[in-house]
Amino acid sequence: MEERRFIGLGFGLSATTAWGLFPIYWKQLSTVAPFEALCHKLLWSLGFAAIFITIEGRWFEVKALLGQPRKLLWFLLSGVLIALNGFLFIYAVASGRVIETSLGYFLTPLTSVLLGVVFLQERLRALQRAAVMLALSGVLWLTLRYGHVPWLAMGLCLSFGSYGLVRKVAPAGSLVGYFLETLFISPFATVLILSLLVSNSGSFIQAGARISLLLFFAGLVTIVPRLWFAAAARSISMTTLGILEYATPTIIFFLSTFAYHEPVTPDHLIAFGLVWLGIVIYGIESLTHEKIANQLQAKCRTCIFSPP
Helix, strand or coil: CHHHHHHHHHHHHHHHHHHHCHHHHHHCCCCCCHHHHHHHHHHHHHHHHHHHHHHHCCHHHHHHHHCCHHHHHHHHHHHHHHHHHHHHHHHHHHCCCHHHHHHHHHHHHHHHHHHHHHHHCCCCCHHHHHHHHHHHHHHHHHHHHHCCCCHHHHHHHHHHHHHHHHHHHCCCCHHHHHHHHHHHHHHHHHHHHHHHHHHCCCCCCCCCHHHHHHHHHHHHHHHHHHHHHHHHHCCCCHHHHHHHCCHHHHHHHHHHHHHCCCCCCHHHHHHHHHHHHHHHHHHHHHHHHHHHHHHHHHHHHHHHHCCC
16 A cells, blocks of 8 residues: 555656646747647647557557537536646746746645635635635735736636636546547647748648647647546545645746746745635635545544444
């Protein structure tokens, strides 16, 4: 059991680290129009997903879900949301605003909590409410200081948070779910790529072998971390997995600051500080609540099974 958890932890760290290093990959494609880069990412990741589904022998899952029209509509919606999230990320990296992606992904877990309250009538405990309010205060601070909402960060956290909400309605394995999402939006990506090829106005092939290969393998680097993360989810607790996810925006933050030398103003530090404080409070509260719940559950089992 301990060995399985150790392996799961390794998969989780590999996935979150890979996602954190994504800006390095997409920086190499900054000369490609973000929408074209997104289309290649979607199309080639669909192909790689199909290969992995074949290897794992999971086409029966795809067939079963294809026979449920209501769920397919939700997969179409989740596909639109994940495509929007991908476009915003690629655009942010290409335009030199990597630090906003870090803020967006730091905000995502707390945004998901807020969406759960609004749409699923989930209730927050007092410290959870305080954590969410601190995160929102960070966004409000940047909005007031800069005179506009940090729309890239908000777009990233809202699109990914909404994506998670939709996937709760239409649950499926990470690989199969992603295949269905991209399946429904890949025709649009295919049409755009073909039109660019015909008009010789795109980057694929025309921009040379290096760019073409990077666009092609964007599908593989999209799928592999998803497989690692799914493997981790089967071996370690959701609390541990949730904590590991913060590695991604942390790595992105350091990349934006030290590798890409994006300006980090005092206002950025105040906003990030409020968000980080909210995350710490939420994490400690969740861990404490889980520990107490486990202790109570253990006591109940003792009471039930102890001899009279």
